[in-house]
Amino acid sequence: MxxxxxxxxxxxxxxxxxxxxxxxxxxxxxxxxxxxxxxxxxxxxxxxxxxxxxxxxxxxxxxxxxxxxxxxxxxxxxxxxxxxxxxxxxxxxxxxxxxxxxxxxxxxxxxxxxxxxxxxxxxxxxxxxxxxxxxxxxxxxxxxxxxxxxxxxxxxxRLRTYFLVDDLYHLMRGGRLSKSSAIIGSLINIKPLLWLDDSGKLVPLAKIRGRKKAIKEMVLYATQDIGHSTAIVAYANDLEAAENLKEQLLTVNGIEQVLIMPLGPVISTHVGPGTLAVFTIGEKAR
Missing domain, CATH: 3.40.50.10440 (Dihydroxyacetone kinase; domain 1)
Structure with a gap:
């Protein structure tokens, strides 16, 4: 049935x-x-x-x-x-x-x-x-x-979730991140990388200087342990960056397909413009 x-x-x-x-x-x-x-x-x-x-x-x-x-x-x-x-x-x-x-x-x-x-x-x-x-x-x-x-x-x-945001203010404003964690979002050219930990909580993972370097780091984190050949890229009003991120992911062993989808309005409310995200499935629990 x-x-x-x-x-x-x-x-x-x-x-x-x-x-x-x-x-x-x-x-x-x-x-x-x-x-x-x-x-x-x-x-x-x-x-x-x-x-x-x-x-x-x-x-x-x-x-x-x-x-x-x-x-x-x-x-x-x-x-x-x-x-x-x-x-x-x-x-x-x-x-x-x-x-x-x-x-x-x-x-x-x-x-x-x-x-x-x-x-x-x-x-x-x-x-x-x-x-x-x-x-x-x-x-x-x-x-x-x-x-x-x-x-x-x-x-x-085993689902991996990584968000690269331009400014942590929106997450702080919506109560998804503490004020102390959000302070790094105001530092010049520092791009905060966050992930959903094993409890499902959104937490800061790294502070990276420069967007290009931050995207490379996000790819490394997301592909350390590949258990499924499909990855998903999501974006907030930056399709070109999402396409570039897709190309980087397709160079990784084990990734055969990358789907691109825009972040919906609910998630966009909390992460703000310019956000990129990657979702992969690993072999082991996060």
Whole structure:
């Protein structure tokens, strides 16, 4: 029996791809200039519009998916008799996962026969998207929900996530990084490299002088231990840099394919313009 896959707008998946591959997206929201925007659907706030506003001094904030939204989605699938696998944005970075767990418990009281499996991916952006792509491929190859969930839970500790940001101010402003950690972001020509550690927390990894050198360092970190031939590059309003980063990754032994995707508006809110990110899967847990 096949099953449905749900993930968040923070997975930064292209909506057309998601529709074609039967992956449902549920959206966090963004408030900018006192207006709240959706991040999924035809009227969604785009990353380009958001980043332009940030460069002009805008200070957007994000809100997690609430319990009621999950209830609505879970109830619909339960009533349709769909088994559901939800791949959730890291619980360390958002309360969205906890909202989903609460909603699932409520729906299971109404529909005890329902199958609603939730995985805390401890991932974000292209990392969460990567796991969603692999889950969709596994389902389409005939794997059961249980086997697909087990596969994702095996992979997620080995998922590597690296962010190279221009300025740590946005992460500090959103509460994702302490003020003391953010001070390095103000140093002249110092490019902060961050990663998601084994607990899913975003932490500084290195302080590197110069963007070119920082990108080379990020490639070295991301490819020390290759367990999957695909890598993902994500970017905030700098496609040329993303293309150059892709070419560097393709020179690495073991990397055969590099997918490029823009950072979505939720993640862009926290990392800011000029950010580059790399996502790889290693052989060993991070």
């Amino acid at each position: 096949t099953f449905k896959i749900l993930t968040d707008s923070t997975a930064d998946l292209d909506e057309k791809w998601a529709q074609e591959n039967d992956v449902e997206l549920i959206g966090l929201t963004i408030t900018l200039d006192d207006i709240t925007y959706e991040t999924v659907g035809p009227n969604r706030l785009t990353s380009d519009r958001l980043l332009e506003a940030m460069q002009e001094g805008g200070q957007p904030t994000t809100s997690q998916v609430n319990v009621g939204q999950f209830e609505e989605v879970f109830r619909r699938h339960a009533q349709n008799g769909d088994d559901l696998l939800y791949l959730a944005f890291s619980s360390v970075l958002s309360g969205t996962y906890q909202s989903a767990v609460m909603a699932r418990d409520m729906i299971l009281d109404e529909h005890p026969e329902a199958v609603i499996e939730i995985v805390d991916t401890l991932a974000a952006a292209g990392g969460e998207g990567y796991l969603s792509i692999l889950a969709a491929e596994a389902r389409d190859q005939g794997k059961s929900l249980a086997k697909t969930k087990a596969m994702i839970e095996d992979i997620l500790p």
